[in-house]
Amino acid sequence: MKVIQYVDATGQTMVARVPRQGTEAIKLGSQLIVEESQEVVFFRDGKALDTFGPGRHTLATQNLPLLTTMLGLPFEGKSPFQAAAVFVSTKTFLDLKWGTKEAVVYRDSELAMVRLRAFGKFAVRITNSQVFVNGVVGTMGVYTTDGVESYFKDVIVARLTDVLGENLQSIFDLPKVYDELSMALKSRVADDFSKYGIELVDLYLGAITPPPDVQKLIDDRAGMAAVGDMNAYLKFKAPQAMGDAARQSGGETSSGVGAGLGVGMGAGMGMMLPQMMKEAMTDSAAGGGKGAPSEAATESKPEATGNAAAPAAAGTAPAAGAFCHSCGAKLPEGARFCPGCGTKVAE
Numbered sequence: 001m002k003v004i005q006y007v008d009a010t011g012q013t014m015v016a017r018v019p020r021q022g023t024e025a026i027k028l029g030s031q032l033i034v035e036e037s038q039e040v041v042f043f044r045d046g047k048a049l050d051t052f053g054p055g056r057h058t059l060a061t062q063n064l065p066l067l068t069t070m071l072g073l074p075f076e077g078k079s080p081f082q083a084a085a086v087f088v089s090t091k092t093f094l095d096l097k098w099g100t101k102e103a104v105v106y107r108d109s110e111l112a113m114v115r116l117r118a119f120g121k122f123a124v125r126i127t128n129s130q131v132f133v134n135g136v137v138g139t140m141g142v143y144t145t146d147g148v149e150s151y152f153k154d155v156i157v158a159r160l161t162d163v164l165g166e167n168l169q170s171i172f173d174l175p176k177v178y179d180e181l182s183m184a185l186k187s188r189v190a191d192d193f194s195k196y197g198i199e200l201v202d203l204y205l206g207a208i209t210p211p212p213d214v215q216k217l218i219d220d221r222a223g224m225a226a227v228g229d230m231n232a233y234l235k236f237k238a239p240q241a242m243g244d245a246a247r248q249s250g251g252e253t254s255s256g257v258g259a260g261l262g263v264g265m266g267a268g269m270g271m272m273l274p275q276m277m278k279e280a281m282t283d284s285a286a287g288g289g290k291g292a293p294s295e296a297a298t299e300s301k302p303e304a305t306g307n308a309a310a311p312a313a314a315g316t317a318p319a320a321g322a323f324c325h326s327c328g329a330k331l332p333e334g335a336r337f338c339p340g341c342g343t344k345v346a347e
Contacts, residue, residue: 002026002027002030002031003030003031003033004018004026004030004031004032004033004059004085005032005033005034005035006018006038006087007035008089010144012093012144012145012146013089013142013143013144014088014089014093014126014132014137014143014144014145014147014148015086015087015088015089015132015133015137015140015142015143016086016087016141016142016143017084017085017086017087017139017140017141017142018084018085018086018087019084020141020142021141022082022084023043023082023083023084024082024083024084025082025083026059026082026083026085028059028060029058029059029060030058030059031056031057031058031059032052032056032057032058032059032085033055033056033057034052034053034054034055034056034057034087035054036054037054037089037090037091038054038087038088038089038090039051039052039053039087039088039090039129040052040085040086040087040088041085041086041088041129041130041133042059042083042084042085042086043083043084043085043086044082044083044084045082048130048133048134051129051130059083086133086137088126088129088132088133089126090125090126090127090129091125092123092124092125092201093123093124093125093145093148094121094123095121095123096121096122096123096124096145096148096149096152096153097119097120097121097122097149097153098119098120098121098122098149098152098153098156098157099117099118099119099120099153099157100116100117100118100119100157100160101157103115103116103117103211104116104117104118104157104160104161104164106164106165106168106171107165108169108170108171109169109170110170110172111170111171111210111214114171114210114214115210115211115214116164116171116208116209116210117208117209117210117211118157118160118205118206118207118208118209119206119207120156120182120203120204120205120206120207121202121203121204121206122152122156122200122201122202122203122204123200123201123202123203124148124152124193124198124199124200124201125198125199125201126197126198126199127194127197127198127199128197129197130197131196131197132196132197132198135196135197136196136197148198152189152192152193155189155192156185156189156203159185159188159189159192160185162188163181163184163185163188164181164208166184167180167181167184168181171208171210174208178205181205181208182203182204182205185203185205186200186202186203189203322345324338324340324341324343324345325343325346326338326341326343327340327341327343329341331345
């Protein structure tokens with residue numbers, strides 16, 4: 001007689017067979033111990049006879065201890081009554097990963113055609129031990145989560161294509177529909193799991209992303225939107241660019257290329273500045289009234305006279321018969337300086 005039990009040290013074993021290969025002669029009265037998170041499918045004569053739940057069970061087989069040697073003589077010393085206990089873990093297996101091997105082609109309402117990659121996690125639990133053992137495990141000695149993960153991640157990706165086509169218009173809407181997509185995908189693949197005796201407990205979408213080159217273009221587009229008025233942005237950046245070019249061309253480590261770049265930047269800015277000044281003056285004139293010249297421009301505008309040496313304002317030149325206050329000499333009419341001493345004529 002013996003005690004039959006199995007303890008998983010890895011936490012990833014879904015099914016373990018005792019003995020590991022084939023069957024063995026299990027004698028009458030042997031004890032089967034099943035943990036709380038286990039079920040045992042008992043096989044005898046090649047058939048699944050019963051499923052044992054948690055607890056200690058006494059086994060009764062056709063293999064009587066006193067007759068083992070006698071019955072085994074025609075079969076090379078082996079008893080013809082062989083049995084095996086298959087331990088099935090009923091706990092929830094977490095942290096199983098799925099993801100696309102190749103990018104999925106998706107028709108986007110804003111980007112036309114785009115390739116998408118997706119990944120996430122899922123959790124499963126065995127609900128029908130006999131269906132899972134007979135349909136998936138077979139006569140394998142140990143079956144781990146690697147087998148379930150490698151098969152069902154392809155099933156999830158296959159269903160994801162349909163879910164995206166039915167529930168998503170543009171990848172720019174992804175942040176607000178992740179939960180809805182996860183629920184729709186879980187509902188779509190639940191039947192694929194259940195027919196193998198497995199329950200899909202949870203399924204999560206980690207991320208859905210376009211290729212790196214498309215992501216860069218999206219970032220550039222977002223940057224342009226953040227700039228806003230491109231004309232105002234260029235006016236703001238022009239002085240900085242000229243300063244950077246001057247430092248690059250005048251620095252100790254500058255090369256001929258840097259100097260040429262500085263000259264080119266200066267020439268470009270020189271061509272841009274007149275237009276920028278014109279626009280600034282136009283904006284200033286428009287702010288003072290439609291077609292009305294500014295007060296400063298009116299005051300600074302000289303009077304049109306034929307004499308280039310005419311005084312700037314009336315009443316500033318001396319009248320006829322005036323005298324110099326310094327030397328007392330008589331001043332000619334309209335003179336600005338005394339012809340005798342050179343003193344400037346007071347207004």
